[in-house]
Amino acid sequence: MICTSWSVGYDQICMATVTQVVGCIAAVSASLHVGKAGPLVHTGACIASILGQGGSHKYHMTCKWLRYFKNDRDRRDLVTCGSGAGIAGAFRAPVAGVLFALETVSSRWRSALLWRAFFTTAMVAVVLRALIDICKTGRCGLFGKGGLIMFDVTSGYINYHVVDLPPVITLGVLGGVLGSLYNFFLDRVLRFYNLINEKGQTYKLLLAATVTICTSCCLFGLPWLATCKPCPTGGEEACPSIGRSGNFKKFQCAMNEYNDLASLFFNTNDDTIRNLYSAGTDHEFHLSSIILFFMASYFLGIFSYGLALPSGLFVPLILTGAAYGRLVGMLIGSQSTLDHGLFAVLGSAALLGGSMRMTVSVCVVILELTNNLLMLPLVMLVLIISKTVADAFNANVYDLLVNLKGFPFLEGHAEPYMRQLSVSDVVTGPLQTFNGLEKVGRIVDVLKTTGHNGFPVVDEPPFSDIPLLYGLVLRAHLLVLLRKKDFISSCTASALDASKHFSPDDFAKRGSGKHDRIEDIELTADEMEMFVDLHPFTNTSPYTVVETMSLAKALILFREVGLRHLLVLPKSSKRAPVVGILTRHDFMPEHVLGLHPYLIKSRWKKVRFGKSAFTNFF
């Protein structure tokens, strides 16, 4: 999702921000089984992206100093911090926000980025705390509820011993299995939805309406199956209650009785999670109600994600996990001394670990949600077990979504078969190079006929004895040169001070969606015959590899340094000074396997899949 912010314009980003906020509120209010964390992460990333473009000139919302961020690296950092801020805001969990940005969002990590992400989420925490202070009067709707710790369970369950380990380990193993099954079903459902959504807006709306109606039917129909329970005596809370809040819903029960399933369904997600996490409520729920609620929550979560609305996975997984944990607690909890509320917390951790496979950030999210550091060892244990079990079956839910959307996301590790290939095995296509002093007509021609964004610049005689690689020039910079029309008439004398006609701002990264296009630049026939000196505008230090370099090692260079173009040099000096250019697409497994289909069934592929459970473990 975050990737999409790159390729769209400012107006679209603004629109996306508004859509996310409004849509998310609508979806959650409609009792759809979706979370708010995803949309908030997206909103954070969108706002960061707008800042990274230097605001908007169109709407006169711009600051002069924002121009310092108009480059790839700062924009990427801003988006990372923005998504961290999203998690920090959604769960009121600032440290978890930093770790989420680190573990999930960022593809490259620098220590400066850690500090920036910390700064961002610290600001979120301070502002959040101030708003909670202001909202203490209760005029802010549901915002003030829960305070800074959304599900405070400090008071409950603190003791656990060796006898509690077997149920906890069982919980972790089953959580891993359920988590990977969740990913599996989600993948299948999303593929099915994609088929429907492709047919048009009407189908999208119909699909969303159908799922919403089915959800409502579930919510109002299933509680009829539950039997009423007598109200607990001496409780502080009103029982039974009828309004929108309260833990004991009347729902067709007699006086002094309540319907436990309705109590779970007819609350906000936050309240339901809080109820499930509460200590000392072991007898508040029927086993059958918890089973029904778990099943409904598990499948509603799967079917609600992927509709044409802003939706997150975090909250449904926490909720389903809480029900799952309670269920395990009811079934085998009698073997241990643990409270069912603690089982619910651990169940959430197990399902999050099994589906998202994040460890540190999930651990900290759970801690920051529940404010009970004493159960840290148990949460860590459950996370380790569920992630390990789930990794044996399939990939994590983010990889799955990225894969499904077809984003060219480059994995951090090289596939084993890449060690058998050299970079020359994947370099394709005719290479377009420019001379240091190039004819305007040729530049226009090449820019029009290819879609490449970087071109090697080669000095040829008479400027050097033999052809020499001078550097790499970017399409965006060539377009700036053509637009300024700072041409020279002959290809002999070079105007060395050409760079003086330009300011660094001319080459600042444009806002998304504002790319110059070669078709928009009009040049006369005379101008087409003139020359332009590319030397001052060429990056003379592009990263290079020799053509015999192992593809796996070139990929590591590409990923770790965060490149967009990698030049391939010839092994022997008798050939042209540059033999190819590698971009992200050249490293994608689909591209590599398309060029070398025999690798699909090769030993290397098999070895990897045979060992996946082991290799993923460490």
Add this chain to the structure above:
Amino acid sequence: MICTSWSVGYDQICMATVTQVVGCIAAVSASLHVGKAGPLVHTGACIASILGQGGSHKYHMTCKWLRYFKNDRDRRDLVTCGSGAGIAGAFRAPVAGVLFALETVSSRWRSALLWRAFFTTAMVAVVLRALIDICKTGRCGLFGKGGLIMFDVTSGYINYHVVDLPPVITLGVLGGVLGSLYNFFLDRVLRFYNLINEKGQTYKLLLAATVTICTSCCLFGLPWLATCKPCPTGGEEACPSIGRSGNFKKFQCAMNEYNDLASLFFNTNDDTIRNLYSAGTDHEFHLSSIILFFMASYFLGIFSYGLALPSGLFVPLILTGAAYGRLVGMLIGSQSTLDHGLFAVLGSAALLGGSMRMTVSVCVVILELTNNLLMLPLVMLVLIISKTVADAFNANVYDLLVNLKGFPFLEGHAEPYMRQLSVSDVVTGPLQTFNGLEKVGRIVDVLKTTGHNGFPVVDEPPFSDIPLLYGLVLRAHLLVLLRKKDFISSCTASALDASKHFSPDDFAKRGSGKHDRIEDIELTADEMEMFVDLHPFTNTSPYTVVETMSLAKALILFREVGLRHLLVLPKSSKRAPVVGILTRHDFMPEHVLGLHPYLIKSRWKKVRFGKSAFTNFF
């Protein structure tokens, strides 16, 4: 400190482990003002290093599967995880352990490493929790004290409002100044100690004895200056007390009175911190006592570090910070509603942030020590302010120590003047290359006369038309080849299956201190005239840069990919196929400035220092 584990042998590492444990216990028991976190981090790193060497053959403590870790990358990862485990054990703070490993120890970060570090600290947490369970009977000395949360202050101070911001911000700013001053004094004292320690063992012992005696004099002398306070009425704790525990020490006071300064000095560090952090004790201490304790703690911490004993900085800083926070609370706390205990917690954060400049890990350490997530926004605010203020003055304490010990630690960022240099400006020295088929005598000669660890292998006619770079061969591998004596008699026909005579284990990284030496290999005159085929043992995919590459960009490649050697290719194909080899030392600022002394006073240097406050901020 962690770096030293690399260059020493197995016996030394075992010895270091034992020394750290015993020495740390002795130093802390002697009431020296040193922490236990540093030695525990070192112990963790040492144990990891031993595992990374595959155990010890000498002591028959080895497992076959440990050989999988006998390579650079896994050893580095193990040491990172080991140091994380050290922090997790020292503070019973597993998440902080992961973050410490991430923020401070690791120079390169991979997502797999995050998971491994999490796994390690999770194991620490589970084992720690089990041991606390076993030790509930109280037979484990001080171990059981504090439980899993060492300084539990959940019950206290929760409310804070906008009026509390000015004192908290003041606390942060002063904390930053005190933290950077701490680093400054520490640097000066360590330089002075180094002069003394260099003179011999006796001087080392005398220095340590002097400081210990001075510390004892302070501890027993200063409480005489404090005036006695009447015991609080109705308190649960015995007052006054005489034994080794208790918050109200009698120390020469009358009955029903206690000496507050003695109560601070005559407790364990942990108990003192707990007392200072406690809520509702605003009137337990005199202002003069806190001032004396703060001054003593600040300077004893500086003078105790760097003695010839295992010592950490964490605990002294936390303790000093707690006293500093109390002091600020007493002086300006009346402006706010905050408890002085909360001021103490924030003071610790401010001083840690000001000296160590870690943000996320310090934040989580404080949270895991005190178990009060509600004060997270305040802690984050204080950390941001103190780090920013301190960064304007000097470097963090780790950089300072690394610098002082002269370790060639490569910073993650390039110095600005490096952008003005190309790699050819720093390549030095005659380059030694080997032929693909090289004479044994020449190899022995080169290995004896140079200390290089990597050599380019160049194919020359008749094996290729023109000299071609084949790859890079390591000194360690050459020594294995020479030891096996698998030579061929002529330089024409190459035995292509030479690699069959070797198993991968022959080339496994040896244990530290067990390096082969060329002097130990005996070869006859006949053998010296024979040839060895280097092709099967050469890394054919070394990372390369062109000689015109900017030094700053080459440094990024070197750091991000984690290299040891970087080959420099010629720009023009008319020259030799490789013109130099870059190692870590070639990138060190001292080396670069030594070659180009005019850069020291150049504009680029000045620009950087002029802007340091700003650039460090972001």
